[in-house]
Amino acid sequence: AFGFPSCSYKGGAPGFVRVLSPTRLTFPHFDGNGMFMSLGNIADRAKIGMLFIDFERPERLRVRGEAQLIESGPLVESYPGAQYVVQLVVSNVWVNCPRYVHQMTTDAASPYIPDEVGQSPIALWKRLDVMQDVLTDGDRARALAAGLISIETYHQMVSEGELL
Incomplete structure (x- = not known):
């Protein structure tokens, strides 16, 4: 803060x-x-x-x-x-006043919104190899299961809209 x-x-x-x-x-x-x-x-x-x-x-x-x-x-x-x-x-x-609000439509909800039992995919940034030492044990295990990625791969995936 x-x-x-x-x-x-x-x-x-x-x-x-x-x-x-x-x-x-x-x-x-x-x-x-x-x-x-x-x-x-x-x-x-x-x-x-x-x-x-x-x-x-x-x-x-x-x-x-x-x-x-x-x-x-x-x-x-x-x-x-x-x-x-x-x-x-x-x-x-x-x-x-909404005069500067861009008009948009909702095409889809975020895939990261927890489902009815509270489950959601692991955030892409948590798969970064350089972030593993700051994650909880549970998140680290999920990241390893999904496969670790480099910062370069992360930036490429985000720039292409590939967030999962």
Whole structure:
């Protein structure tokens, strides 16, 4: 976190952000890059801003509030594959001008969204040979099973849109 705000894209299956009441919403934290910049900022400062963009209409909605991390319990269990759940007490909500939002369509969901039992493919970067010493034992085993790749291969695969 280093005391600076962090801006991170969060995605999931439709409905992954849940409105629990007019002033409370939740969303899951799935396996990421292990840096915990978003969660670190929440743990340190609690104040967050969220930007919801509907690229098909286009529309934008901003939400601000104070967040807390939920590490276990029924709410975490209700999101298969979630490591944590972020619960936000909403302080402000407003519609934001969408004039510069590029209009796009959703062709497919990310293949990395955990399925109904919480399983998802291993992230391509976790297969990098130079990253093995920072992975968990479980991720290291999955990377070895999928096959390790070099940084050059990684860059080529990403540039060609081959993310699995």
